[in-house]
Amino acid sequence: MESRKPPPSALVDNHVVPGDVVLDLTEMTNQTIKLGAGLRQDCDTIQTTSAGRLRLSKPNKYWVESSQKRYIPSVEDTVLGVVVDTKPDNFLVDIKGPNLAFLPVLAFEGGTRRNIPKFEIGTLIYARVVKANSIMNPELSCMDATGKAAEFGQLKDGYMFDTSTGLSRMLLSSPTCPVLEALGKKLSFEIAVGLNGRVWVNAPSPSNVIVVSNAIIKSESLSGIGQRSMVESLLERLS
CATH class of the missing domain: 2.40.50.100 (RNA polymerase II/Efflux pump adaptor protein, barrel-sandwich hybrid domain)
Incomplete structure (x- = not known):
């Protein structure tokens, strides 16, 4: 066929x-x-x-x-990774892929042997995939294509949760997806979305973090109108 x-x-x-x-x-x-x-x-x-x-x-x-839990790394993807081990030249990072990813200790803006980041196991990192293929571990960088840190690096505080890869892509779509647009009109919060099916949210209060996280999780199967209606309902309970 x-x-x-x-x-x-x-x-x-x-x-x-x-x-x-x-x-x-x-x-x-x-x-x-x-x-x-x-x-x-x-x-x-x-x-x-x-x-x-x-x-x-x-x-x-x-x-x-596709809405799936499994993530296959691709070059230029932005991902949320968790440091699981440290080596002299690399951090080993879990990005929900088939293999652990390498994050070179010099893959940071202005990185030198004298100012290597001190990341403990469990540290949450926002990074960019710079190398990926089926036979080697992916390689990450905490710099953009111009060598600047941009938004990449360690994410402190906040709350990280897993999603499908399809939901992650929806959250990163342009124009801004309805659920984030509706939340942004009423609440102040920070968000980092990894194409590997992870989302990090931080806000001034724990209740806002919970509302934003719940709204995102519930939005995947809803239309744009449904997302806005769902956000309004959650915000009413918050007030």
Whole structure:
């Protein structure tokens, strides 16, 4: 049975299954394509390796969005990791993937041997995946592409919880997803979302942390209108 091969744009935001051909590279000369989770290159085509919805982040990053607990690392993903061990040259970090990730001790803005971060086991880190393949441990960095710390590094206080990878991508979507937009109009809070299915929330009061966390968890199966209605209901109980 041959794989389906519609025009590239036709499958964006539509459901795909393993083996679907989503891009024909012979029709996309002089373009650089970035592949995320659920996609692989086979000669001159890009095919899916998992079921879900094909997504496009302009100008040129494609991935398959699926609501699953398992995370497959992909280069440029932002992740929330937990330090599980320290070595002379690396921190070993759990990012919910098949293997532990390496975070080099110098992968921080201005990092030198004289100012290596002191992370204890259990420290929560917001990082970027810089290397990922099926035969090696992923490598992380706490710098953006320009070498700046940006938002990356240790996350202190707050509350971290697990979600599906699909919910994580929804929270990072543009424009701002309804649940975060509705919460942001009424509450003050900080949030960091990892594409590996982890979310960190911090707020001035524990009750606000609980409301924001519960709203996010409940939002996955709701429409935009449903998300806003659910947030209003939670906020009424808070007042």
